[in-house]
Amino acid sequence: MSDQHITKPRLSRRTLFASLLILVVIPITMCIGIFVLQDRKYYFISLLILLYTMIPFAMVFEKRKPQARELIVIAVLAAIAVAGRGAFFMLPQFKPVVAIVIIAGVCFGAESGFLVGAMAGFVSNFFFGQGPWTPWQMFCFGIIGFIAGILFQKGWLKKSKLSLCIYGGVSTLLIYGGIINIGSLMMFTPHITWEGLLAVYASGFWFDMVHAIATVIFLLLLSRPMIEKLERIKAKYGLIDP
Amino acid sequence: MRDSFSTYHPLINFVYFVAVITCNMVFMHPIFQVIALLSAGSYSILLKGGKAVRFQLLFMLPLLLLMATVNPLFNHAGVTILFYLDNGNPITLESILYGIAAACMYVTVILWFSCYNAVMTSDKFIYIFGKILPALSLIFSMVLRFVPRYAAQIKVISHAQKSIGRDVSQGNIVRRARNGMRILSIMMSWALENAIETADSMKSRGYGLPGRTSFSTYRFDRRDTIVFLIMLGLMAVIGAAAFMGQNSIRFFPSIRIQPMSMVSIMVYIAYGFLCVLPVVIRLVEDIKWKFIASKI
Known part of the structure; x- marks a missing residue:
């Protein structure tokens, strides 16, 4: 932990390993699923891949025996995200979850961002109903928080409203919408075709747009006070700096 | 029933x-x-x-x-x-x-x-994964607990704010929105401070030290063993059949079973x-x- 303080902009080896897994190993597995196991069920394979992407996070996290304070901060942020999703249950897609996950990633690092997102997706479905969509939501929320953490560490994402809002809108539209729509396409086609993909994206576009606008609005309202509070807690109790 | x-x-x-x-x-x-x-x-x-x-x-x-x-x-x-x-x-x-x-x-x-x-139910889930993923299961159970707790705490804060005329039900629409934001802000600070307190309390009671056990009401008895063996037997039959290709169907280009x-x-x-x-x-x-x- 101490050497991270000295060389702050450098990514830790753990973060590097995890991003390698997500950005390289998973796409390769997906390609194998699509090109080698042509006859098999896409949906089933993709579910397996998603679960398999989340395993390294869990293992790394368990292995380093996290402190009680660290655990509980992640739990609080995930609970706020779940409560936020519950509070806006009457407005479809208009949810603050992505905004809170991004703030978590920026303040507490990529790994915490992923855990907050995945946990929020998982637990909120205990209130709204589990289904084959759960792993997809967990993965999408988690990866948005993870990338937010990495971009912040690299210095490409600032703690300013403008920068957070741009990242929030783009990531919700492209990452969340992009992955969730592929998931729903895989459920009912045997062969992924360009027309099918286009049709799914076109039909889902407005839902994703509403979701992205909601993320931007929530980031606009929440980012400054929430980051201030989190920074204060970090300074007051000397919590880990990512 | x-x-x-x-x-x-x-x-x-x-x-x-x-x-x-x-x-x-x-x-x-x-x-x-x-x-x-x-x-x-x-x-x-x-x-x-x-x-x-x-x-x-x-x-x-x-x-x-x-x-x-x-x-x-x-x-x-x-x-x-x-x-x-x-x-x-x-x-x-x-x-x-x-x-x-x-x-x-x-x-x-x-x-x-x-x-x-x-x-x-969630307690069963925690029971199963508590041994493999203790930290994540703990987070999971804490999140489940925090959600209703925060709902109750928001009510407490909102009552207190109401007595000084700053509730979401008081004033014009701009003030109402501002009051609502303030209540959420108080809520956030409370949640974070409370979390640190909980964490310190856990630590002082020896969280993470070796040799600690956890409470559960589940017991794997004879009835469970019988059902488990039946399930494993059936799964073995189905798995063997899948290996022989009995369960599969090809749809394209033509159907074959x-x-x-x-x-x-x-x-x-x-x-x-x-x-x-x-x-x-x-x-x-x-x-x-x-x-x-x-x-x-």
Whole structure:
């Protein structure tokens, strides 16, 4: 932990390993699923891949025996995200979850961002109903928080409203919408075709747009006070700096 | 009436649902699909009664029909062309049948998950994963606890703010919004401070030290062993059949399935028994109860 303080902009080896897994190993597995196991069920394979992407996070996290304070901060942020999703249950897609996950990633690092997102997706479905969509939501929320953490560490994402809002809108539209729509396409086609993909994206576009606008609005309202509070807690109790 | 399958050991419940949902996603064979659809539907009716019937008729049936009709419109693979659409795309027998099978599969998965939600409560989930993933299970249980707790705390804060005229129900619309934001802000600070206190309290009570055990009310007894062995036996039969290709079906370019034989009928029976296992356990228990109750 101490050497991270000295060389702050450098990514830790753990973060590097995890991003390698997500950005390289998973796409390769997906390609194998699509090109080698042509006859098999896409949906089933993709579910397996998603679960398999989340395993390294869990293992790394368990292995380093996290402190009680660290655990509980992640739990609080995930609970706020779940409560936020519950509070806006009457407005479809208009949810603050992505905004809170991004703030978590920026303040507490990529790994915490992923855990907050995945946990929020998982637990909120205990209130709204589990289904084959759960792993997809967990993965999408988690990866948005993870990338937010990495971009912040690299210095490409600032703690300013403008920068957070741009990242929030783009990531919700492209990452969340992009992955969730592929998931729903895989459920009912045997062969992924360009027309099918286009049709799914076109039909889902407005839902994703509403979701992205909601993320931007929530980031606009929440980012400054929430980051201030989190920074204060970090300074007051000397919590880990990512 | 309490569901007796739910009273078995959490491991049995979890393995059962993983097994049936996996089988359901992998085996597209029509007989397997029908078996799974019927048993998932009847188990969810047993668990939830009239609500499940309404859910199945109002949401699942239309979804099944919709998905079955949409597939042939987008998917034109297959050799048996029935007719052509106006835009020149063919409608094939294979894509219609595939649509029906895929729709069946999807609806059955949702039905299995509705049973899963009723049987695998969060405490069982924590019990199973507490040993493998202690930290994540702890976070999970804390999040579950925090959500209702925050809802209650918001009420407390809002009452206090009301007494000084700063509640969301007071003032004009701009002030109301500002008051609401303030309440949320107070809530956030409270949640974070409270969290640190909880963490310190956990630490002072020795969280993470070796040699600590956790409380649970579950016991793996003889009844669980018997059911577990039956389940493993059935799964072995189904797995062996899958290895021999008995359970698979090829839709494109033309439909091909294994011809029916004695072996395949055995496999259907095994799969059917696996799927209706909770229903059977429930009914046997109900009959036993009636029999005992009538003697008193």
